[in-house]
Amino acid sequence: xxVDLARWQFGFVTVNHFFFVPVTIGLAFLTALLQTxxxxxxxxxxxxxxxxxxxxxxxxxxxxVVTGLVQEFQFGMDWGAYSRLVGNIFGAPLAMExxxxxxxxxxxxxxxxxxWDKLPRLIHLLTIWAVSLGTLLSAAFIMAANSxxxxxxGYVMVNGKPQLNDIWALFTNPVFLWGYSKVIFASLVxxxxxxxAVSAWQLRNGKDREVFTNSARLALIVLVPAILFTLLVGDExxxxxxxxxxxKIAAAEAQWTTCQPCSFSLFQIGGGNNDQTPTEIIAIPHxxxxxxxxxxxxxVIGLTPLQNQYTxxxxxxxxxxxxxxxxxxxxxMAYGGMVALLIALWGLWLIRRKKLATSRRxxxxxxxxxxxxxxxxxxxxxxxxxxxxxxIVQGLMLTKNGISPSLSTTWIAISLAFFVxxxxxxxxxxxxxxxxxxxxxxxPARAEADADAPVPAVQY
Amino acid sequence: xxxxxxxxxIVIAFFWTGFFILEGFDFGVGMLHSVVGxxxxxxxxxxxxxxxxxxGNEVWLIVAGAGMFAxxxxxxxxxxxxxxxxxxxxxxxxxxxxLAFEYRGKRDSVRWRRTWDVLLTVGSLLxxxxxxxxxxxxxxxxxxxxxxNYTGSFWDLLQPYGIFTGITLVLICLxxxxxxxxxxxxxxxxxxxxxxxxxxxxxxxxxxxxFIIWTHVTHTNNFFLNxxxxxxxxxxxxxxxxxxxxxxxFAFAATTVTIASCIVAIFVGLYPNxxxxxxxxxxxxxxxxxxxxxxxxxxxxxxxxxxxxxxxxYQTWSxxxxxxxxxxxxxxxxxxxxxxxxxxxxxxxxxxxxxxVTATSGD
Numbered sequence: 066x067x068v069d070l071a072r073w074q075f076g077f078v079t080v081n082h083f084f085f086v087p088v089t090i091g092l093a094f095l096t097a098l099l100q101t102x103x104x105x106x107x108x109x110x111x112x113x114x115x116x117x118x119x120x121x122x123x124x125x126x127x128x129x130v131v132t133g134l135v136q137e138f139q140f141g142m143d144w145g146a147y148s149r150l151v152g153n154i155f156g157a158p159l160a161m162e163x164x165x166x167x168x169x170x171x172x173x174x175x176x177x178x179x180x181w182d183k184l185p186r187l188i189h190l191l192t193i194w195a196v197s198l199g200t201l202l203s204a205a206f207i208m209a210a211n212s213x214x215x216x217x218x219g220y221v222m223v224n225g226k227p228q229l230n231d232i233w234a235l236f237t238n239p240v241f242l243w244g245y246s247k248v249i250f251a252s253l254v255x256x257x258x259x260x261x262a263v264s265a266w267q268l269r270n271g272k273d274r275e276v277f278t279n280s281a282r283l284a285l286i287v288l289v290p291a292i293l294f295t296l297l298v299g300d301e302x303x304x305x306x307x308x309x310x311x312x313k314i315a316a317a318e319a320q321w322t323t324c325q326p327c328s329f330s331l332f333q334i335g336g337g338n339n340d341q342t343p344t345e346i347i348a349i350p351h352x353x354x355x356x357x358x359x360x361x362x363x364x365v366i367g368l369t370p371l372q373n374q375y376t377x378x379x380x381x382x383x384x385x386x387x388x389x390x391x392x393x394x395x396x397x398m399a400y401g402g403m404v405a406l407l408i409a410l411w412g413l414w415l416i417r418r419k420k421l422a423t424s425r426r427x428x429x430x431x432x433x434x435x436x437x438x439x440x441x442x443x444x445x446x447x448x449x450x451x452x453x454x455x456x457i458v459q460g461l462m463l464t465k466n467g468i469s470p471s472l473s474t475t476w477i478a479i480s481l482a483f484f485v486x487x488x489x490x491x492x493x494x495x496x497x498x499x500x501x502x503x504x505x506x507x508x509p510a511r512a513e514a515d516a517d518a519p520v521p522a523v524q525y
Numbered sequence: 526x527x528x529x530x531x532x533x534x535i536v537i538a539f540f541w542t543g544f545f546i547l548e549g550f551d552f553g554v555g556m557l558h559s560v561v562g563x564x565x566x567x568x569x570x571x572x573x574x575x576x577x578x579x580x581g582n583e584v585w586l587i588v589a590g591a592g593m594f595a596x597x598x599x600x601x602x603x604x605x606x607x608x609x610x611x612x613x614x615x616x617x618x619x620x621x622x623x624l625a626f627e628y629r630g631k632r633d634s635v636r637w638r639r640t641w642d643v644l645l646t647v648g649s650l651l652x653x654x655x656x657x658x659x660x661x662x663x664x665x666x667x668x669x670x671x672x673x674n675y676t677g678s679f680w681d682l683l684q685p686y687g688i689f690t691g692i693t694l695v696l697i698c699l700x701x702x703x704x705x706x707x708x709x710x711x712x713x714x715x716x717x718x719x720x721x722x723x724x725x726x727x728x729x730x731x732x733x734x735x736f737i738i739w740t741h742v743t744h745t746n747n748f749f750l751n752x753x754x755x756x757x758x759x760x761x762x763x764x765x766x767x768x769x770x771x772x773x774x775f776a777f778a779a780t781t782v783t784i785a786s787c788i789v790a791i792f793v794g795l796y797p798n799x800x801x802x803x804x805x806x807x808x809x810x811x812x813x814x815x816x817x818x819x820x821x822x823x824x825x826x827x828x829x830x831x832x833x834x835x836x837x838x839y840q841t842w843s844x845x846x847x848x849x850x851x852x853x854x855x856x857x858x859x860x861x862x863x864x865x866x867x868x869x870x871x872x873x874x875x876x877x878x879x880x881x882v883t884a885t886s887g888d
Contacts, residue, residue: 124628131623149599153821160828
């Protein structure tokens with residue numbers, strides 16, 4: 066009971082936090098690109114776009130930062146036994162994240178926002194790049210920590226406890242290298258799809274159509290390679306996970322028996338945790354073999370043989386993750402990615418035909434497509450984290466053993482309820498503000514004569 | 526590598542101290558912004574004195590927590606689990622407070638801004654209060670069993686010493702925030718900050734003296750105060766004198782030393798324990814029985830020694846960039862920032878010498 070509640074709480078606050086993280090990573094990078102363009106071309110519309118999207122970035126960063134506080138504390142609050150056992154390994158990248166990334170991000174965001182009229186233009190441009198670098202570094206450290214939970218490396222067992230003995234192993238962990246790349250590309254997809262959606266709304270309803278054509282074009286130019294790389298890296302990550310966490314991949318296909326070669330079913334009827342013989346709709350031959358092993362005829366071991374193997378290795382227990390969630394999370398992610406790619410390619414084609422600003426049908430679709438990356442990101446984390454269960458650290462510690470022994474059910478229930486209510490309120494406020502500022506008019510253009518005058522700072 | 530264990534205790538104490546020095550005046554400004562700023566422009570001016578800085582200051586708390594996680598996992602696990610619900614409240618306070626800065630000015634409605642004002646004030650009050658209770662509890666002790674697990678209830682966290690530590694920290698933050706506002710505002714607001722500082726100072730001094738004595742008797746039977754405790758008492762008395770004598774910069778320096786020495790006094794009192802067990806002194810958590818392995822500490826030491834000077838350098842630089850006073854005038858004209866040519870902002874010196882702010886209308 067306690068474990069379930071604590072898992073609900075961790076999942077709830079983390080999924081919520083990760084609505085904002087990829088937007089921050091993506092938009093910080095795109096805003097830095099916009100400001101760089103302004104710095105180089107001195108064209109006023111890029112300054113106006115920088116300020117416009119900078120405001121959206123800040124609204125989003127605010128909530129990302131405060132929900133990030135919860136992330137930092139809750140390992141100790143709810144998962145005390147876990148923290149005690151692995152803190153000497155898992156804690157290291159977290160502390161590095163604070164020192165290397167959070168200070169950078171927060172200090173330079175303050176300098177960027179309030180420093181418009183106080184810093185030379187080049188220095189001021191560098192502050193937004195420092196913010197962007199901070200977001201990228203932050204993701205690197207937390208992904209190194211998370212990847213260690215998926216595939217623990219760089220430690221020795223001393224008196225039954227894992228002790229760090231090679232910090233580099235954490236940063237050369239194949240799960241980290243591919244997982245981190247995936248997060249960064251997915252964040253660029255998220256940021257650029259948000260920018261595209263906002264620009265599309267402005268192109269349909271706003272006044273400054275020429276200006277927003279620029280941001281729509283920039284968003285698409287970033288989006289196309291980002292989504293392609295997300296798909297490619299995702300495929301390679303699947304192969305890595307199949308090697309270290311075969312349960313995860315078998316569950317993602319609801320593959321109970323070993324297969325070779327293996328097909329990928331587009332849909333299934335039935336299935337889930339208790340139905341081992343679902344009706345598969347349109348099975349694409351060899352596709353699962355390709356996804357899981359990168360070979361045409363690769364073998365994927367089924368859930369049942371894996372379960373038998375794990376019982377022998379780790380003792381009695383049920384080691385199969387939630388098959389229903391794995392199966393559908395995989396499909397939401399994959400199909401969402403395909404749809405996003407098609408939208409991006411359509412947009413690219415419209416740029417070539419010079420119809421981007423006028424195709425109302427595309428613009429309408431681009432607005433609603435902003436929902437896609439959030440669904441895909443959430444599904445991706447479901448696949449990663451629920452697929453790791455029942456382990457909190459793969460092969461080392463079970464989730465049920467990681468919880469703080471001193472917690473009472475009442476405590477966890479109260480804190481869960483508290484966070485649900487609080488997050489519901491702040492997420493609503495954030496969404497309303499994002500919508501409001503997405504629909505605002507651009508700041509007015511400056512007179513030619515003022516081109517060299519200092520730009521006023523942002524103030525609270 | 527044994528010497529790295531005490532070194533990391535010092536590092537953790539350093540982060541907590543840095544956090545309170547910096548975020549201490551942010552808390553103070555948060556609590557006082559509606560007192561010092563009488564209208565919306567005034568409140569905005571007060572908030573903008575810490576606008577570019579508060580977020581970077583708050584990272585000190587995150588790093589203090591994450592540093593404990595990495596260097597003393599046992600301490601982090603026991604403390605954060607024991608204080609679960611208190612920390613939930615603290616997180617709530619920090620969340621609404623952080624959002625208040627960013628969101629308050631994002632709508633023109635009076636009700637919207639008043640709501641965020643209240644949340645900012647309450648959040649800034651609750652945060653130092655709750656952290657104070659938590660730090661006080663470390664030294665006073667909590668029911669902890671032989672396997673380093675907390676065995677008490679939520680109410681066991683509310684020890685008189687812990688609560689008094691919280692109240693003391695709130696009072697210091699108020700004074701620290703007031704002396705900061707004296708340094709950073711102009712005209713009427715500056716006057717009001719002085720008035721607040723004068724009325725808070727005696728209470729802060731009384732609380733600090735009592736807190737230091739209570740801290741002293743909690744951790745030792747020795748009659749004489751140790752140097753850091755003595756420093757805290759001297760610093761707070763000096764602060765009172767400087768506040769009444771109207772020494773702007775020095776008063777802020779004195780409140781800085783006060784808040785720093787109070788936090789250090791707690792950690793000095795603790796060492797070599799990190800959490801005292803009221804169940805049995807043999808179950809005390811110490812730096813030794815909660816520390817990470819030698820290799821982890823070595824890695825973290827290298828990382829901290831490389832990064833910390835860099836962090837301190839750019840944070841100092843950002844304080845230099847935003848050294849100017851913030852005037853209420855800047856916020857009278859436009860409710861939201863517009864992309865028009867800049868007007869001169871802020872003033873380094875008192876009003877009469879500054880072109881941007883004429884002394885005629887006051888605030």
